[in-house]
Amino acid sequence: MAPPRTKDAGKPGTTRRSLLAGAAALGALGAAGCSRVATASTAHGGGLLNRLRAQGVVRLGIAGEIxxxxxxxxxxxxxxxxxLAKAIFKRLGVGRVxxxxxxxxxxxxxxxxxxxxxxxxxxxxxxxxxxxxxFADPDYQMLDSFIVRKGxxxxxxxxxxxVEKKAKFATGTGYAEIQYAVEAGYKESDILIVPDQVAGLNAVEAGRVDVFAGTALTTREVVKKSGKAEATTPFAPLVKGKPHVDGGGFAFRSTETGLRDAFNVELRKMKANDEVYRILRPFGFGKAEMTDMTAKELCRG
Incomplete structure (x- = not known):
């Protein structure tokens, strides 16, 4: 999600679009009896954690991306x-997501x-x-990869x-790969923006583009059943001329430093005993995707 660097106003037999449609229906049902939370107090880093404990539920924004x-x-x-959220919020006294x-x-x-x-x-x-x-500290790190035609x-x-081979280039809505391509010299207005990696795979297979850029994890997963496309070897994009490794994590409202800090405490404990790896491994993450980077480092760029 992975997930992206540009300014935001983030499987087999299914697509991200269909997942969003099904998820939207489920989310609407879940939200029907729940109003928006009150504006957070900025005192002591916000009061959201206490409210979540009292309510027994935390609402997670997701984007329907495998x-x-x-x-x-x-x-x-x-x-x-x-x-990972289920495990950490349970430790924080919030039993349901x-x-x-x-x-x-x-x-x-x-x-x-x-x-x-x-x-x-x-x-x-x-x-x-x-x-x-x-942001909490990242729970994973990630390189980029391309979806290209076989061979x-x-x-x-x-x-x-x-850029040099004047390839037709696509990536996902809001993806970090937009900025990486622009930094390499690709004209932003020439980039084909598609909803997700499934649409990117379809565009490559249909010959509408030569390449789709995404995270190494999502590209290698989505091409598994393709007879026409493959994923390239993962690589670090250049940012300001230097190789850059991305890290992904949980985002919180700026007033809610108390919740973010409590979340970080539990996250670090789980990293130390490899629990983060055990939770992420079933989703295709390997040891190479585990990280000790901090949000502070990544926020500096």
Whole structure:
């Protein structure tokens, strides 16, 4: 989600679009009896954690993206971020999580307008977003990868290759890869923006584009059953001329430092005993995706 660097106003047999449709219906039912939370007090880092404990439920903003946060075929909330949220909020005294599905580009606006309490979508942490919300430390790190046609006929391995070979380039709505391509010299108005990696795969297979850029995890998962496309070797995009590794985590409203700090305490304990890895592993994350980076580092850029 993965998940993206541009300014935001974040499987087999299914698509992100259909997941969002099903999830929206579930979210509407779940939200029907629940009004928006009151505006947080800024005293002592906000009072949201105490309210969540009293209510016994936390509302998670998700974007219907496998493997980060989605509703499965049984109508259950899952994904690396929601499963981690379930474990951490239980430790914090909040026993239930409730999904609130939205488009990725609406996650930060939805959080700040109090449509949900936390963004739980594996959102990349970057300076632009850090001006709008606060983040827990990242629970994973991620490199980029391309979806290309079998055999990679144009030899596309980096954003610079895409520019130099004048390849037709696509990526997802609000994805960090937009900025990486622009920084390499690709004209932003020439980028084809599609909803997600499934649509990106379809565009490559149909020959509408030469390459779709996404996270290494989502690209390698989505091409597994494709007979026409493959994922390239993961690589670090260049930011200000230096290789950059992204990290994704949970976002909170800027007033809620108390909740963010309490969340971080539990997250660090779970990292120390490998519990984060055990939770993320079923969603395709390996040891290489585990990280000790901090939100502070990533917010600096």
């Amino acid at each position: 493997p980060f946060g989605y509703i499965d075929k049984n109508g259950e909330l899952t994904g690396e971020a929601p499963e 409730q999904p609130v599905p939205t488009e990725f580009g609406s996650l930060i606006p939805g959080l700040n307008s109090q449509q949900f309490d936390v963004v739980s979508a594996g959102m990349y942490i970057n300076p632009e977003r850090c001006q709008q919300v606060i 990679n006929p144009k030899g596309l391995h980096t954003y610079r290759d895409v």
